[in-house]
Amino acid sequence: MDENYDVIVLGTGLTECILSGILSVEGKKVLHIDRQDFYGGESASLNLSQLYTKFRPSAQRPELKGRDRDWCVDLIPKFLMANGELTNILVHTDVTRYIDFKQIAGSYVYRNGRIAKVPANEVEALRSNLMGLFEKRRMKRFLEFIQNYDEDTPSTHQGFNLDTNTMNEIYTHFGLENGTKDFIGHAMALWHTDDYLNDVARPTYERIILYVQSVAKHGKSPYLYPLYGLGELPQGFARLSAIYGGTFMLDTPIDEVLYDETDGVKKFAGVVTKEGTAKAPIVIADPTYFPEKVKKTGARVIRAMCILEHPVPNTGDTDSVQIIIPQNQVGRKHDIYIAVVSDVHCVVPKGYYLAIVSTIIETDAPHIELEPAFKLLGPRIDTLMGITEIYEPINDGTADGIYISKSYDSSSHFESTTDDVKDLYFRITGKPLVLKKRSTTEEESQDEATIGGL
Amino acid sequence: MSFPNPATSVKLVLLGEAAVGKSSLVLRFVSNDFQENKEPTIGAAFLTQKCTIGERTIKYEIWDTAGQERFASLAPMYYRNAQAAIVVYDITKPASFIKARHWVKELHEQASKDITIALVGNKYDLVEDDTEEESLRKVSVEEGKGLAEEEGLLFFETSAKTSYNVNDVFIGIGSKIPEAASAGPNQIHQTNNDGRIDLTSDPNNRPRAAGDCAC
Numbered sequence: 187m188d189e190n191y192d193v194i195v196l197g198t199g200l201t202e203c204i205l206s207g208i209l210s211v212e213g214k215k216v217l218h219i220d221r222q223d224f225y226g227g228e229s230a231s232l233n234l235s236q237l238y239t240k241f242r243p244s245a246q247r248p249e250l251k252g253r254d255r256d257w258c259v260d261l262i263p264k265f266l267m268a269n270g271e272l273t274n275i276l277v278h279t280d281v282t283r284y285i286d287f288k289q290i291a292g293s294y295v296y297r298n299g300r301i302a303k304v305p306a307n308e309v310e311a312l313r314s315n316l317m318g319l320f321e322k323r324r325m326k327r328f329l330e331f332i333q334n335y336d337e338d339t340p341s342t343h344q345g346f347n348l349d350t351n352t353m354n355e356i357y358t359h360f361g362l363e364n365g366t367k368d369f370i371g372h373a374m375a376l377w378h379t380d381d382y383l384n385d386v387a388r389p390t391y392e393r394i395i396l397y398v399q400s401v402a403k404h405g406k407s408p409y410l411y412p413l414y415g416l417g418e419l420p421q422g423f424a425r426l427s428a429i430y431g432g433t434f435m436l437d438t439p440i441d442e443v444l445y446d447e448t449d450g451v452k453k454f455a456g457v458v459t460k461e462g463t464a465k466a467p468i469v470i471a472d473p474t475y476f477p478e479k480v481k482k483t484g485a486r487v488i489r490a491m492c493i494l495e496h497p498v499p500n501t502g503d504t505d506s507v508q509i510i511i512p513q514n515q516v517g518r519k520h521d522i523y524i525a526v527v528s529d530v531h532c533v534v535p536k537g538y539y540l541a542i543v544s545t546i547i548e549t550d551a552p553h554i555e556l557e558p559a560f561k562l563l564g565p566r567i568d569t570l571m572g573i574t575e576i577y578e579p580i581n582d583g584t585a586d587g588i589y590i591s592k593s594y595d596s597s598s599h600f601e602s603t604t605d606d607v608k609d610l611y612f613r614i615t616g617k618p619l620v621l622k623k624r625s626t627t628e629e630e631s632q633d634e635a636t637i638g639g640l
Numbered sequence: 641m642s643f644p645n646p647a648t649s650v651k652l653v654l655l656g657e658a659a660v661g662k663s664s665l666v667l668r669f670v671s672n673d674f675q676e677n678k679e680p681t682i683g684a685a686f687l688t689q690k691c692t693i694g695e696r697t698i699k700y701e702i703w704d705t706a707g708q709e710r711f712a713s714l715a716p717m718y719y720r721n722a723q724a725a726i727v728v729y730d731i732t733k734p735a736s737f738i739k740a741r742h743w744v745k746e747l748h749e750q751a752s753k754d755i756t757i758a759l760v761g762n763k764y765d766l767v768e769d770d771t772e773e774e775s776l777r778k779v780s781v782e783e784g785k786g787l788a789e790e791e792g793l794l795f796f797e798t799s800a801k802t803s804y805n806v807n808d809v810f811i812g813i814g815s816k817i818p819e820a821a822s823a824g825p826n827q828i829h830q831t832n833n834d835g836r837i838d839l840t841s842d843p844n845n846r847p848r849a850a851g852d853c854a855c
Contacts, residue, residue: 285717
C-alpha cells in the first residue's frame with residue numbers, strides 16, 4: 187500500500203463518498219477506509235440478515251420470502267428532490283450511469299384524521315378535498331405570488347421583502363387558514379416544525395420553489411428513489427472516486443490516528459490500519475470516527491422500519507408514497523414522516539412493502555409517538571425500531587485538518603446532506619464547489635465493431 | 641453500417657487479480673489498441689462496444705473494477721444485474737489462477753444465477769515461442785479447462801498484446817447469452833423496466849447523444 191495521500195476519508199456514508207468522488211475527479215490522491223465490510227455507513231441499505239443483526243441480534247425474525255440480498259432496507263429514509271442539489275450532483279458527475287431511478291408515486295398529507303394527496307397539478311388541485319372553494323382561490327393567489335416573484339421587478343413583490351418580512355405576515359396577507367399554512371409549510375416547504383413561521387420568508391420561498399419545480403420535472407410527486415435502495419448512492423460515488431484513482435479499503439478498522447504537533451497544536455497526520463501506515467495532511471470522517479470531536483445537537487430521531495404485505499390504505503394502492511403528518515394535526519412539535527417503497531424499487535421481494543416512519547423524539551416513550559403513523563399503515567408483519575443521536579462537529583476542521591460531517595437528520599430529502607457536502611468542500615479547499623460536467627469522450631467508444639462474420 | 645435489430649444491452653463485469661490484463665483485454669476489444677506498461681486503471685471504467693453475432697447485435701456495457709478489488713472492496717452494485725463476466729488470470733502467475741477460483745465462487749454467490757462466465761488465461765504472447773524445456777507458463781491449458789468444465793464456464797487463452805483470441809471471448813459470451821436474458825440490463829426485474837426516470841432528461845441540461853447509454 188502507498189503511504190502518502192492528499193486526503194484520507196473515513197466512513198463510506200453518502201457525504202463522505204460524494205466528497206471522495208469529487209476530490210478524486212479533481213486529481214487528489216484519496217484513500218477511503220471503512221471499518222465495516224459494506225458500503226454506506228449510517229446511510230447504507232441493509233440486506234435481511236444485516237438488518238436483523240443490527241436491530242434484533244438475539245431474537246427471532248418472522249418468516250420472510252426472498253433471498254437475503256432481495257432486501258435493501260434503508261437506514262435513513264430520504265428521497266431525492268427531482269430538482270434538488272443531489273440530483274444536480276449526480277448528473278454533473280455522471281454517477282447516473284450506475285444507478286437507475288424511479289419516481290415516488292405520490293405525496294400525501296394528514297389532515298383532520300385522514301390522508302389526502304398533495305396535488306401535483308392544477309387539475310388535481312381543483313379536485314382536491316384538502317380545502318374549500320374560497321380557500322383554494324386564496325391558495326392559488328398565494329402560489330401565483332410565489333411563482334411570479336422576481337427579485338428585479340418590485341411590482342411582483344406586493345410590498346413584501348423576503349429578507350425582512352416573516353412567513354406569517356405573508357400568510358396573513360393572503361388570508362390563509364391554519365390548515366392551509368400547515369399544508370404549505372410542512373407538505374410543500376417540508377419544514378418539520380413551525381419555527382419557520384416567525385422567521386424571514388426567503389428560506390420558505392426557496393423551499394416552495396424547489397418543491398414546485400421538482401413536481402414539474404416528472405409529474406406525480408417531487409421525489410425520486412434509486413432502484414435497490416439509497417445505499418446505491420454512496421456506492422455510485424465510491425465507484426466514481428475509484429475510477430479516478432481513489433483507493434478503497436472496507437472491513438479495515440482504524441488502529442491509531444497519527445498527529446503532528448507543532449507549537450502545541452496537534453494536526454492530523456495519518457492513520458494506522460492492518461494494511462500499514464497511511465499519511466495525509468487532512469482527513470474527512472463521519473462522526474463515529476472522532477467521537478471526541480463531535481457534539482450532540484440535542485435532537486434524537488426515532489426510525490421504525492415496518493414490513494407490510496399490502497399497500498398503505500387510502501393511497502390508491504400505489505407502489506410508493508410519502509406521507510407527512512404535520513405536527514399541529516397530532517398535537518406535536520415535530521412532523522412524523524412515512525416513506526413507503528416496494529418491489530418496483532427492487533428493495534423487497536414481490537408482495538412486500540417497506541414503510542419507514544420517523545420523527546424527532548419529544549417524550550420518554552418515543553415508540554408511542556409513532557402511533558398516529560402506525561394507524562395509517564394497517565397490519566405490520568414486523569417492526570424494527572432504532573433511535574439515533576444527531577451529531578455535528580465541534581470545530582470546522584481548519585485548525586487540525588480533521589473535517590467531520592454531520593449526522594443524517596430527520597428531513598425527508600437530501601438538501602441538508604448536500605449543504606453539508608458543499609460546506610465541507612469549502613472548508614477543505616477554501617473555494618466554493620463548482621460542478622463541472624465530467625468529460626466522457628475518453629472513456630467510451632461508440633465505434634461499432636462488426637466481428638464474428640456478418 | 642446498419643443493423644436489422646436494435647442492439648440488446650448486456651452488462652459485462654471484469655474480475656481478476658491486479659495486473660493480469662483486465663483493462664488491456666477490454667482496450668483491445670473496444671479500441672483494438674494495446675499499451676505496454678499500462679498504468680493501473682484510472683478514469684476509464686465504463687466502456688461500451690457493439691458486437692454483431694449472426695443476426696444479433698449485442699451492446700456490451702463493460703464494467704472495470706476500477707481497482708476496487710484490491711482490498712476486497714467491490715460494491716454489490718458491481719455485480720448487480722451483470723449478465724456476463726470475464727474472470728481473468730495470468731498464465732505465467734499461478735497465484736492469479738488461485739484468485740480466479742475465488743472470483744468464480746464470488747460470482748456464484750453475488751451475481752444472478754443465469755450469468756454467463758468466461759474464464760480467460762491472458763498473456764499468451766509470453767509463452768507462444770517457448771520450448772518444452774523452458775517455459776514461462778505456470779498454469780497449463782488443462783488446468784484452465786478443468787476449472788472451466790467444473791464450474792460450467794467458457795474458456796479461452798488470450799493475448800491482449802497480440803489480440804490473439806480476444807474477440808473470440810466476446811463472441812463466445814454473446815453466443816451463449818440466452819436471447820431472453822439480453823432484453824435489458826435488468827432482466828431480473830423485467831416487469832419493472834418501465835417508469836425509469838432519466839435524470840438528465842431536463843432540456844436545460846445537456847441533451848443526450850443518440851446511442852448514449854440511458855443508465
